[in-house]
Amino acid sequence: MKTYYGRASLLMCSLLLAAPSLADPLTAAPPPSASITAEAARAMASAAERAAQAEGFAIVISIVDNHGNLKHFHRMDGTSSGSIQVAKLKAATSARFPLASRTLAERSAALPANPYASLPGFTLLGGGLPIMDANGQHIGGIGISGATPELDVQFAQAALDGDA
Template structure:
C-alpha cells in the first residue's frame, strides 16, 4: 500500500503538464493565414505571412509568389515584436517618428514597422501574425484581416 501511495505522489506532477491555458493550434494558424492571404489576393498584393506561437516560435509561414526573400525574416520579426510586447509593431513605428524615438531602435526584438499584430484568445496572448512584402500600411491591413479571421 505504501508503494502505491508513493507511486501516486510521484506521478502527480506528470498530470500538471496538461494544457490549461488557451493556445494557438496549427488549425488556428492556418485559418489566420488563409484570411490574411485572401485579403492580400483581393488587393493584388503578394506578401509573406508568418504566424508565431506565444513563445515567438514559428507555427506557419506562407510566402506568396514573387515576394522578395528578405520579407521572410521581416515578417517573422514583426510577429516576434507583437508577441514579445503584446502590441502592434505599428506602435513602435509611430514612436520612432516621435521625439526621442531613436531609443526604440535599441530595444531587443522590437521591429518598428507596421505589419505585426498579437493574437489573443479569451484575453490571453496565444501568438502573433507578421506580414511583409508591400508597404507597411498595406502589411498592417493584411495582418488585421488575418487576426479578424481567427
C-alpha cells in the same frame, strides 16, 4: 523512539492523504497554457492571403506562438526575399510585446533616443499584430510583409478577423 517515529509517519501520511495533489504530483492538473493552434494559424494565413490577393499584392505571412516560436509560415509567389525576415521580425515583435509593431514604434519614437529601435530581434514597422484568444489572453503574433506597412497591417487584421 519507535513510538515517536510511528506518530510522525502517521502524521505525514494523514497530511498527504488530505492533500491529494501533494500525494501524487503526476495526477495534479498542470496550469493552463494557451497557445495558437496549427489549425488556427493556417486559417489566419489563408485569410491574409485572400486579402492580399484581392488588393493585388503578394505577401509573406509569419505566425508565431506567444513565446516567439514559429507556428506557421507562408511566402506567396512573387515576394521579395527581404520580406521573409521582415515578416518574421514583425510576428516576433508582437509575440513578445502584446502590442502592434506600429504601436511599439510610436511609443519608442516618443521616448528619448528611440530605445526600442535598437533592440535585436524586433522591428518597428507596421504589419505585426498580437494574436489574442476569445478570453483576451495573448497567444501569439502575426507578421505580414510584402506591401506597404499600412497594407501589411490591413492584411494582418484580415487574418485576425478571418476575412475573405
